[in-house]
Amino acid sequence: MRNTILFLILSLGFVSCTHIQKESTFEIKPIPNKRLDMQQQIVAQLSGQTPIGDTTHLTSRWTPEQRAITRFYLQEIIEQLGLKAIEHKYRFANSNFGVDLLIEPYTGANLYTILPATTPTNQYIILGAHYDTGRRNAPGAIDNATGIALIYAVVKAMQKLPERNQNIIMVFFDQEEEENIGSRAFIKHLQKTDWKISSVHCFDMVGWDGNHDNAIEIYTPSDQLEKLYLDIGTQLNKKIFNLKINPVGYTNSSTDFDEFVRAGYNVIGAGECYYHKDSSPYKDTYKDTFETVDFRYLLSVTNFIEKILKKLITTP
Amino acid sequence: MKQQLHFIKTNKYLYIALTATLLFFFRKGIQYALLDSYIPLLVIIALALFIWVSIYLLKGIRLAIKIWSVFLILWALIKLLLFVAMSFLDELSNSHIYHQFGIVGLLSSILILCFGIYIFRKSRKLSPPNFSD
Structure with a gap:
């Protein structure tokens, strides 16, 4: 027995010493300027349709290694915008102490960047989308490479505006598929800053329009954001399904949006019509591939969100 | 104190x-306390105190040690079962x-299991100290 224990201790020590962290190094090809090409390239690379660098295909964004490669890719494309990518690493306790006793805390990293206002201000708008996938073999093209492609294109458009009266934070959340840990950690991070967050816009799954009605779904507890989205929707003749959220005693916890509701932010979530049954049937499966993404629909929602953001950051 | 040192x-x-x-x-407890989750540390402190007091008073040592060993064995078995379940059932995978x-x-779970079994076996063979001294 004593020898067995000694052997196990030595083995453990040996294995621990041989654990080496690999550094990601890839040459990321430039992101095209034309919006459709830009979004197709981002979704293709994030879902393994085309390689990142020369040979690396992201078959999923589930393992810590795959998520690290994804972060590296996202960091590179943020820098292609001429912005600084900031990695927000975190450790987070499990949902209950019994689980805490059994396993280690969550560890992960959100990635964000700040597009500054043209005149200094402490007001911030957050655009968020998660980058992880829900299953080990899910490429996550619609869930949620489309959300990433959407906010990337919107931020790129906002950069071109001569005047912006608010800073924009573009954040890619880690571990949304695991109890929204990334966004919960990011909210904690926000609470340590003196930033005044005027609104939060979360996007999850924006690539399916089975009945071709071009509709989107919005969900918010905020009258102000609801009115803004509905008004712009009317201007663009866009069909909007509106889910009014009551923040009092709110317990839902299925996406990053929910965490911001509970934390009391002026938040809105938007995406394809998940609750109105026109949503990708391939969510969290190996079939959530590039081919299933309706890029015409993604483009239409991106143009809609661009109009909303433009209104928010140019209105005094 | 002599008796305790002898033990x-x-x-x-x-x-x-x-x-x-x-x-x-204890390391696990502190790690979670730093993340604002204090119950694991309190549980470990309570168990450690229970063992320490039983050794100090030379009373209930066998029971205290047995409880600790059962805790270790259960901890390791649950972890190993979780691993097996996750390896074969994709819907459980997280x-x-x-x-x-x-x-x-895996090795740390096996190691804790070995420690648990060792402590359990030893607890059964413990000769009770002479309380009349």
Whole structure:
């Protein structure tokens, strides 16, 4: 027995010493300027349709290694915008102490960047989308490479505006598929800053329009954001399904949006019509591939969100 | 105090195993306390106090040590079962938990299981100190 224990201790020590962290190094090809090409390239690379660098295909964004490669890719494309990518690493306790006793805390990293206002201000708008996938073999093209492609294109458009009266934070959340840990950690991070967050816009799954009605779904507890989205929707003749959220005693916890509701932010979530049954049937499966993404629909929602953001950051 | 030191000296390896496993969980407790989750640390402190008091008073040592060993064995078995379940049932798979069962995670579970079994076996063979002294 004593020898067995000694052997196990030595083995453990040996294995621990041989654990080496690999550094990601890839040459990321430039992101095209034309919006459709830009979004197709981002979704293709994030879902393994085309390689990142020369040979690396992201078959999923589930393992810590795959998520690290994804972060590296996202960091590179943020820098292609001429912005600084900031990695927000975190450790987070499990949902209950019994689980805490059994396993280690969550560890992960959100990635964000700040597009500054043209005149200094402490007001911030957050655009968020998660980058992880829900299953080990899910490429996550619609869930949620489309959300990433959407906010990337919107931020790129906002950069071109001569005047912006608010800073924009573009954040890619880690571990949304695991109890929204990334966004919960990011909210904690926000609470340590003196930033005044005027609104939060979360996007999850924006690539399916089975009945071709071009509709989107919005969900918010905020009258102000609801009115803004509905008004712009009317201007663009866009069909909007509106889910009014009551923040009092709110317990839902299925996406990053929910965490911001509970934390009391002026938040809105938007995406394809998940609750109105026109949503990708391939969510969290190996079939959530590039081919299933309706890029015409993604483009239409991106143009809609661009109009909303433009209104928010140019209105005094 | 002489009796307590005698107990520790005569059960040197058991004492080392107890200390090592308590330290392992104490580290876990502190790690979570730093993340604002205090119950794991309180549970470990309570168990450690229970063992320490029983050794100090030379009363209920066998029971205290047995409870600790059962805790260790259950902890390790639950972890190993989770690993097996996650390896075969995709719908149960969760990246956060799954990736704690690398070789290091597996070996640490097996190690704690071995410690638990060792402490349990030793607790059965413990000769009670002479309380009349």
